[in-house]
Amino acid sequence: MPKSIVFHSYKGGTGKTTLAANYAALLARKGFRVFLLDLDVYAPSLQTYFEMEPDRWINDFLTGDTELNDVVVDLTSIVIGNNYVNNSSSTPSSAHTSSANGKLWLGFSNPKKEEIYKLEGGKQEKVQFLRRFIVMREQLFSNFKADYVIVDTSPGIRYWSINALAIADVLYLTLKSGDLDIAGTKKMVSEIYSSFTKFGAKPYLILNKVAGYCVPHQSIQPIEHSSGTLSTSSIVVQQEQEKESSMDSLSRETGISVISAMPCYCDIQFSKKEYLTVLRNPQHLFSKKIEDLAQQSQIQML
Amino acid sequence: MEINNNNNNYRINSNSQIESDNDEDLMVQIPGIFDLTGKNNIPPSLFLLVGSAGTGKSMYCRQFIIDGILRSDYCIYISPSMTEKKFRSLFPKLEAVALNRSSKFINPYLRIDTRNIAKNSNDTADDQDKLRLTLAEIHEILVNQKRENDQNNSSSIHGHLENSKIKDLSSSSSSKGIAIRVVVDSLTQFFVLFGESAVLKFIGELSLLLKEFEASAIFTLTGSLTSPNSLTNAVSSMVDGILEMRLEEGKDASLARSIRMVSINGIHHKPAWIQFNITDDGGLVFGDQSTITSNCTMCGKPIKGTPLFDSEFPFDSIMCMETYRKLTALYGSNISETGLPSQVVNINFFFIDIVGLSNPSLSVKKQIDKIEILNKLIGLCDVFAKAKEKKIVLPTGDGMAIGFFMNPESSLQLAIQLHSKLSIYNRGKSDGEILGVRIGLGSGPVFIVNDINGNQNVWGPGIILARRVMDIGDNLHILVSSNMAESLIALKDEYKTMLKPIGDYQIKHGQTLHIYSAYSQQFGNSEPPAKMVSQH
Numbered sequence: 001m002p003k004s005i006v007f008h009s010y011k012g013g014t015g016k017t018t019l020a021a022n023y024a025a026l027l028a029r030k031g032f033r034v035f036l037l038d039l040d041v042y043a044p045s046l047q048t049y050f051e052m053e054p055d056r057w058i059n060d061f062l063t064g065d066t067e068l069n070d071v072v073v074d075l076t077s078i079v080i081g082n083n084y085v086n087n088s089s090s091t092p093s094s095a096h097t098s099s100a101n102g103k104l105w106l107g108f109s110n111p112k113k114e115e116i117y118k119l120e121g122g123k124q125e126k127v128q129f130l131r132r133f134i135v136m137r138e139q140l141f142s143n144f145k146a147d148y149v150i151v152d153t154s155p156g157i158r159y160w161s162i163n164a165l166a167i168a169d170v171l172y173l174t175l176k177s178g179d180l181d182i183a184g185t186k187k188m189v190s191e192i193y194s195s196f197t198k199f200g201a202k203p204y205l206i207l208n209k210v211a212g213y214c215v216p217h218q219s220i221q222p223i224e225h226s227s228g229t230l231s232t233s234s235i236v237v238q239q240e241q242e243k244e245s246s247m248d249s250l251s252r253e254t255g256i257s258v259i260s261a262m263p264c265y266c267d268i269q270f271s272k273k274e275y276l277t278v279l280r281n282p283q284h285l286f287s288k289k290i291e292d293l294a295q296q297s298q299i300q301m302l
Numbered sequence: 303m304e305i306n307n308n309n310n311n312y313r314i315n316s317n318s319q320i321e322s323d324n325d326e327d328l329m330v331q332i333p334g335i336f337d338l339t340g341k342n343n344i345p346p347s348l349f350l351l352v353g354s355a356g357t358g359k360s361m362y363c364r365q366f367i368i369d370g371i372l373r374s375d376y377c378i379y380i381s382p383s384m385t386e387k388k389f390r391s392l393f394p395k396l397e398a399v400a401l402n403r404s405s406k407f408i409n410p411y412l413r414i415d416t417r418n419i420a421k422n423s424n425d426t427a428d429d430q431d432k433l434r435l436t437l438a439e440i441h442e443i444l445v446n447q448k449r450e451n452d453q454n455n456s457s458s459i460h461g462h463l464e465n466s467k468i469k470d471l472s473s474s475s476s477s478k479g480i481a482i483r484v485v486v487d488s489l490t491q492f493f494v495l496f497g498e499s500a501v502l503k504f505i506g507e508l509s510l511l512l513k514e515f516e517a518s519a520i521f522t523l524t525g526s527l528t529s530p531n532s533l534t535n536a537v538s539s540m541v542d543g544i545l546e547m548r549l550e551e552g553k554d555a556s557l558a559r560s561i562r563m564v565s566i567n568g569i570h571h572k573p574a575w576i577q578f579n580i581t582d583d584g585g586l587v588f589g590d591q592s593t594i595t596s597n598c599t600m601c602g603k604p605i606k607g608t609p610l611f612d613s614e615f616p617f618d619s620i621m622c623m624e625t626y627r628k629l630t631a632l633y634g635s636n637i638s639e640t641g642l643p644s645q646v647v648n649i650n651f652f653f654i655d656i657v658g659l660s661n662p663s664l665s666v667k668k669q670i671d672k673i674e675i676l677n678k679l680i681g682l683c684d685v686f687a688k689a690k691e692k693k694i695v696l697p698t699g700d701g702m703a704i705g706f707f708m709n710p711e712s713s714l715q716l717a718i719q720l721h722s723k724l725s726i727y728n729r730g731k732s733d734g735e736i737l738g739v740r741i742g743l744g745s746g747p748v749f750i751v752n753d754i755n756g757n758q759n760v761w762g763p764g765i766i767l768a769r770r771v772m773d774i775g776d777n778l779h780i781l782v783s784s785n786m787a788e789s790l791i792a793l794k795d796e797y798k799t800m801l802k803p804i805g806d807y808q809i810k811h812g813q814t815l816h817i818y819s820a821y822s823q824q825f826g827n828s829e830p831p832a833k834m835v836s837q838h
Binding site: 132137138165190196201 | 399583600601622627628632746
């Protein structure tokens, strides 16, 4: 069953974009038709992440200036190789697909300030933009046969983040383990998420950048515990226990399950250049975590 | 919230179930009912649906089940050639929870009688056992549903007796309970797998059972009524009505599907062919699709055929309607004249009401006097009268909500200034004349919407929060939500001594509010609110 999965957070810097991009790439590599949309319209970053300067942007579709075929860029090649494919050579509606051959398309949001202002246009314009956004979702599933639409949203409670949340079947609310993030997340869960979950959207928390792995992972020899979780030393075992305790507490306080706790990997966190870890280094503990997240969420969606 | 589909009126109740307007009798709809009969609904009936292969019989049954689940009816799907997995795959847009709660799939061919496993009986006896077991299972389901209906009706009646003004919305779709829908798809396969005589006996017993429990059912049969055979005639005699489907080649080489109601006991109808289309997502659209009546409120696309309605807003798909419902759950049902939100802003709210205004010993004249005095006193406060920032005033009957668009201090300053004026006004007044108020302050996001009179209004979590905070308080309390209090404390030191945390208060849905109280010797109420004391 096709699904819209939205990555959201109360505050910025929680790792939404990294998680969404890696999650989308992993699903594509597993054989699904995946569309990753940058709906962080106020501070878009996926174009930098993928080093793309597309001819057309999501903004152009929302304003009615172009069609979806022109907006989504086929980046399937990065799942199976290293080259980007120009969208002129492959369109989603014509591309050959099979369950054994995953596809990854991206829709980018325009970072130019005048384009961002435009999406904050007048009342009537906003209604039209929202309508186009709903059409986009519908076309991705019906015309482009998407298995998954992954959406990277703006943090907080803003017009476009709420619009993105409204189309979600699954809501991933990412947060770091600091007090500010947790307090904000709790507030957002009670004020905003309940409206969406009432109508079937499934919310999950992803606790990201949990302390405890602040050395490059190559120097860590993973060991496997009886629980099946990977860790690296007795110190890490203790940190794992603390992490699980904080996950339980967070679940209780928010009423939402913590589906994953992602350690803070310094080699990713402080890398000068963004890259898709799940593709570059599938054995990385982060990649394993994303794999685990994908498996868990697929089970939860059944 | 109301939904209108096929000219039927429904309400979404508090459990997100759909209620019919007709509470007197158990009435049901079949897909295209209005086009087929000119009526919105009909009494529970059993139909034979006949048509050659590919006419859309199974898709019609699928729509019948989807409509049922959306109306919280209980649906039973019987097929000797389908698996449970295949059945579920027919409904990708229905939530698994709803499907599990409101439907049952039965494949009679896969029935196993554990009592007979060791018995080395012949095939015919096995097949008859399978049909017998299927009947027994259906009977059990129907009995259980009836029992649940009776219990719901009983509790509903009890609720009515306790408070005749409050309609019990938590029970099922009508006073008679949840309707039952059954699909048997297809009899042709039944005849092949089980033999004619066994299946005719099964249909006869099943139809009696379904009639006894007032179920609606569709039995599909591949064939044609223009050359009916003995099986068609036999099955026709056991049902209440006959539907026929046909498939023709259209002018542009497309396939044109149509359906007609050949007969139905006791209900006047026109047996005309009605065109229908199967949409990309498997939905059925009846009637002349060249007539576009309206545009979808959510996606704005022209709606072909009969739209779905939520309140007065039309939608072209369930997906669009559900997205709209998510947004209205957040922003309120009357979110704008187009039905869509357009502008979200963060507002600092001052919510006030008059304590004891609804006291029956207080005359209406005195009630009105108090409201007018409160309005005048607020009008005299500098922060209200002279503030340059944009604000919005929303009368609430026994008080008002004032939203300040810019300065978080404004709502607290207004509360302090009002208390000062109230203390002067109340000096020397008798108990009945004293004007008591409680105030709640909170901030949060709201949508700017136009109300029915074209006036600007707001709705959203911000105003709801302020209202909930105010509701906790007693006379003279100035209660403040934690987010606003913490913002103010961070702003100026003087607020640290003025704003004191007084604990948590649990409101409905398990939500906990962390409350501050603003007080000093000049304003506010230093006592904890009675509601918080009693909760703790």
